[in-house]
Amino acid sequence: MQIKFKLAVIGVAMAAVTAFFVVTKSEITGFAQTETANEMPGVIMLAQDAKLGSVRFDHVSHNSGKYSIAGGPIACIECHHVAQPAEEAAKHPPLRTAWPADRTTTLTLELYKQDALKAGVAACRSCHAQSGQTPKLLPEIPEIKHQSSTAMIKLNNQQAFHRNCAGCHVEANKENPDLKAPTATQCTVCHKRQ
Ligand code: HEC
Numbered sequence: 001m002q003i004k005f006k007l008a009v010i011g012v013a014m015a016a017v018t019a020f021f022v023v024t025k026s027e028i029t030g031f032a033q034t035e036t037a038n039e040m041p042g043v044i045m046l047a048q049d050a051k052l053g054s055v056r057f058d059h060v061s062h063n064s065g066k067y068s069i070a071g072g073p074i075a076c077i078e079c080h081h082v083a084q085p086a087e088e089a090a091k092h093p094p095l096r097t098a099w100p101a102d103r104t105t106t107l108t109l110e111l112y113k114q115d116a117l118k119a120g121v122a123a124c125r126s127c128h129a130q131s132g133q134t135p136k137l138l139p140e141i142p143e144i145k146h147q148s149s150t151a152m153i154k155l156n157n158q159q160a161f162h163r164n165c166a167g168c169h170v171e172a173n174k175e176n177p178d179l180k181a182p183t184a185t186q187c188t189v190c191h192k193r194q
């Protein structure tokens, strides 16, 4: 309880600090990072340029253990799937890519707190770019094969986020009907115009 509360407070404070004093902008990861920023962001506003409106994502609730799936806390790599060694990712097909490609570590809160840069967190859009854009970290927007046909799915930002976010929400609500995680068709539970 104590720790969660502290994290939330630090998260909000950090978000404010980051907004006002962006010291360096990392060209590699696409993230704005301050020199000492190794507290995690609390709330992240996603989809800022979506016509339907931006999406308020509570990063801390999603990774502090408050929200859980199958009875356990949500692991960082449920979302940051490239932040693990390639051979670990490959145990969960279609995943197989690691970033950096030769990484030997798996992202955890502890790892991040020890050394934020070494923990290697890359922005989703640096690979899952918006349609028509070239991603920063890959030659092109990744594709995976459709589950039940030979069609390929281009994982632009919209596809990648919807699959990651709404995919887990469907599973989570199924497991625990008391949860209110917004599913794919509940557009405006996530997207809100300011
Ligand atoms: C439910 C999904 C999810 C989980 C779980 C999650 N994150 Fe994130 N995280 C995100 C998203 C989405 C972003 C924003 C990415 C973007 O803008 O491309 C983000 C951003 C970040 C950032 C970027 C901060 C900056 O400087 O802008 C860091 C660092 C980070 N996460 C670390 C972690 C760590 C460590 C864990 C595990 C303790 C974790 N995340 C768990 C989804 C998640």
Ligand code: HEC
Residues within 6 Å of the ligand: 079, 080, 081, 082, 089, 093, 094, 095, 096, 097, 098, 099, 122, 123, 124, 125, 126, 127, 128, 137, 138, 142, 143, 144, 155, 159, 160, 161, 163, 164
């Ligand atoms: C370094 C590049 C890179 C980054 C960063 C990245 N991805 Fe991916 N993502 C890929 C690639 C490549 C694939 C295709 C599978 C593979 O090669 O691992 C993929 C696949 C996926 C899939 C499909 C998996 C499935 O089971 O259907 C989802 C969903 C996804 N990414 C979401 C995200 C989210 C959300 C983030 C940010 C938290 C993110 N990705 C960050 C490169 C990346």
Ligand code: HEC
Residues within 6 Å of the ligand: 046, 055, 056, 057, 058, 061, 062, 067, 068, 069, 074, 078, 079, 161, 164, 165, 166, 168, 169, 172, 178, 179, 180, 181, 182, 189, 190
């Ligand atoms: C691995 C599972 C998982 C992933 C991935 C995930 N969520 Fe969630 N999310 C949950 C659970 C569980 C809840 C329900 C919490 C409750 O009802 O107590 C939730 C609730 C929410 C809510 C409603 C409550 C709140 O926190 O505002 C929003 C909005 C939300 N998630 C957005 C997102 C977005 C955006 C992403 C992708 C970047 C995402 N989630 C990824 C598990 C997940």
Ligand code: HEC
Residues within 6 Å of the ligand: 046, 047, 048, 049, 050, 051, 052, 055, 125, 130, 157, 158, 161, 162, 165, 166, 169, 182, 183, 184, 185, 186, 187, 188, 189, 190, 191
């Ligand atoms: C679980 C939360 C959630 C739900 C539900 C959801 N979205 Fe999204 N949507 C997101 C996130 C997160 C992004 C990508 C954020 C980013 O790239 O910063 C996104 C991206 C998009 C984009 C791409 C915007 C752009 O220009 O890059 C469109 C269009 C979109 N959503 C439409 C919809 C529609 C239509 C629905 C309902 C059928 C829907 N979304 C349901 C969270 C959600």
